[in-house]
Amino acid sequence: MMKTETMKKVAGVLLGVLGVFSLIGGFSYVAMAAKCLSVEFRTLYLLYAVIPLILGFLLLFFAWGILKNKGWAMIGGLILSIILAVFEGIGIVNSFAKLQSSFYEKYPQFKSEVYAGIVVDVFMLIVCVVTAVLLVFCVRKQRAGTMIGQQMYQPHFTPMMVKCPYCNISFQITPTKKPFKVKCPSCGKESMLR
Numbered sequence: 001m002m003k004t005e006t007m008k009k010v011a012g013v014l015l016g017v018l019g020v021f022s023l024i025g026g027f028s029y030v031a032m033a034a035k036c037l038s039v040e041f042r043t044l045y046l047l048y049a050v051i052p053l054i055l056g057f058l059l060l061f062f063a064w065g066i067l068k069n070k071g072w073a074m075i076g077g078l079i080l081s082i083i084l085a086v087f088e089g090i091g092i093v094n095s096f097a098k099l100q101s102s103f104y105e106k107y108p109q110f111k112s113e114v115y116a117g118i119v120v121d122v123f124m125l126i127v128c129v130v131t132a133v134l135l136v137f138c139v140r141k142q143r144a145g146t147m148i149g150q151q152m153y154q155p156h157f158t159p160m161m162v163k164c165p166y167c168n169i170s171f172q173i174t175p176t177k178k179p180f181k182v183k184c185p186s187c188g189k190e191s192m193l194r
Contacts, residue, residue, distance in 0.1 A: 004141045008074070011134040012066035014127055015077045018084060019059030021124060026052035055084065066135075071142065078135040085128035091121045165191055 029049035036042045059080055065073025095118045098104065104111050159174045164184040171185050183190045 004138055007134045008066055008069065008138050011074075011077065011131050011138060012063045014131040014134070015059050015066060015081065016063035018081065018124065018127055018131065019056045019063055021120075022052045022056030022059055022084070024056075026050075026056055055080070059084075074135050074139050074142070078132055078139065081128045081131040081135065085125055085132065088121045088125040088128060092118055092125065095121065164189070 026049045029045045029052065033042045033045035033049065036045060059077070062073045062077040062080060066077055095114050098114055099111065104114070159172050161170050161172055162182060163170050164187060166189045167184060167187040169184065169186040173182055179192050181190050181192055
């Protein structure tokens with residue numbers, strides 16, 4: 001089994017790969033919009049480009065946070081990888097549904113583009129699932145480590161013997177955080193223990 005730090009680094013790199021692929025998809029829509037002569041299709045391509053571009057920049061931001069060992073980035077990356085996995089699954093189903101349409105029976109040369117899209121979507125889905133699984137393990141290990149750390153570092157206060165500076169009688173106390181006041185049981189005078 002991999003160490004938690006290695007899993008974090010692998011998850012950060014995979015999240016960065018997802019971000020790069022998402023940005024490539026967004027910029028390809030922008031390029032298609034630039035080539036398009038119709039205003040309606042140009043607007044449609046630009047609208048299609050918005051989500052992948054935003055998602056790509058967010059994925060790269062969370063990947064940077066994970067590589068810098070930020071806890072919030074793991075949660076954000078986990079949520080984004082799950083959302084992206086759902087979208088990729090929907091994209092795969094839509095692509096298979098497109099292949100059943102009559103358009104691709106009339107124009108079979110466009111089928112290769114749909115198959116290429118399915119391959120890319122399957123790759124992205126696998127990377128999303130692997131990233132999500134790694135981040136779940138990292139978050140669980142970090143939370144378990146935090147709980148163990150809190151239990152280990154609770155201060156244990158052991159009783160100690162002190163001597164009253166006024167009457168020279170020794171008595172037992174259980175100290176808390178220093179400095180604190182101590183009242184002598186014999187003479188009743190208080191003194192500060194540092």
